[in-house]
Amino acid sequence: MSSEKQEREPLFSAKNRKLLTNPLGVDNPITVQVLGICSALAVTAKLKPAFVMSLSVIAVIVFANLIISLMRNGIPPRIRIIVQLVVIASLVILVDQFLKAFVFDVSKQLSVFVGLIITNCIIMGRLEAFAMSNKPWPSVLDGIGNGIGYAWVLVAVGFVRELFGSGTIWGYAVIPESFYNIGYENNGFMILPPMALIIVGIIIWIQRSRNPELVEEN
């Protein structure tokens, strides 16, 4: 493809739309690339921290993609990983500072996990695989796509775990008292990290059974 042709490409061309939609399904960072599992286990016991974590990761991945893409022609290849890490780490520190200033209780819940966004392999993966070799706009779309692809899995897992583990959604009780009176109990196992792995596994299973292209042949 010639470069002039790329200049005239519309903002939401078919190719750009694919950057946005592929990571939601067939190229999902969690269920297909199996990246970022650590945080998917750690912050999904309740919906609210899962949601805030998702927003934080989306913010970091979009801006990191944009910044690296803008810098891509000047970055010396020999220190490119360090440059990427500095960009990610600075953004994460900014996010952490903002959370502490504006949503303190959430930042308390996320505590160490905000710092762990730095090591979320989705972000470095996208920088190295995409932003280093693409223009800013597609990189932003790629960041949004992958961020949302990560977010929906996190939110889905958080939803299931909070509903069955604590009987609440977003902190509000949704399972009526009468259920408990006739012997229903919250599943304490749902609160523990292994359950997140099992739920992610179930999501992967459903996705692959509906889309056989994803199934490896052997």
Next chain:
Amino acid sequence: MYSNAYIFRYAGIMVILVAAILSSAAMLLKPMQERNEAVDKMQSILSAAGIENVTTENAIELFNSYVTDMIVIDNEGNVVDDYQGDGKQNSEAFNLNLKEQLYNKSVNKGFKLPMYVLEKDGQKINIIPMRGVGLWGPVWGNIALKSDFNTVVGVTFSHKSETPGLGAEIDTPGFQNQFPGKELFDDQGKFVSIDVIKGGVNNFPVDIQRHKVDAISGGTITSNGVNDMIKNVLESYVPYIQKQG
């Protein structure tokens, strides 16, 4: 190809830029963060005393209406400051650096410690803030005592980075609800603290059970940290408590 000089220049400029951005963000957001931390501390103090429905919005107001005295005590048990006016979040007792003072204690230097007195339903409640070390980082909390300085009304614990599901359980009601009703002094008036123990409180004789709570399974080091924190902090108040006789 990029020359070494270019790489050094690139890295140098990048680091300086990033440092400037981050430090200005930290400076700008600091007042808001400090306010949040103060509000969080007030919520924790109030909830140790069993006051419910404290939100981030009404914490400062409730704190000033419930708390009557912000006291500072020295290592010999003398009251060196007793603030009773408004704006208690600015008093010396509220802003005393517990970490520093406990360090002074550990190296046998003089130290000062805060205590908050509040009144609820006509009862005086004394609240003592605590600080110690868990497995990965600091643990802290508040313990509320009845006016006899012996019986526990309630506790709150918090931590920076204990293991979720194990040590981090110290901040849940399941652990904290063991404390109300426990006692710090034995029948002879000797300070025995409250032990966080393994093996089940119920296996002890009844008259010892009131000085013990169950540790958290899988969170031994954090539990020990809480145990040491309670003992270390509260023993510093014993001279003061004995003077209240």
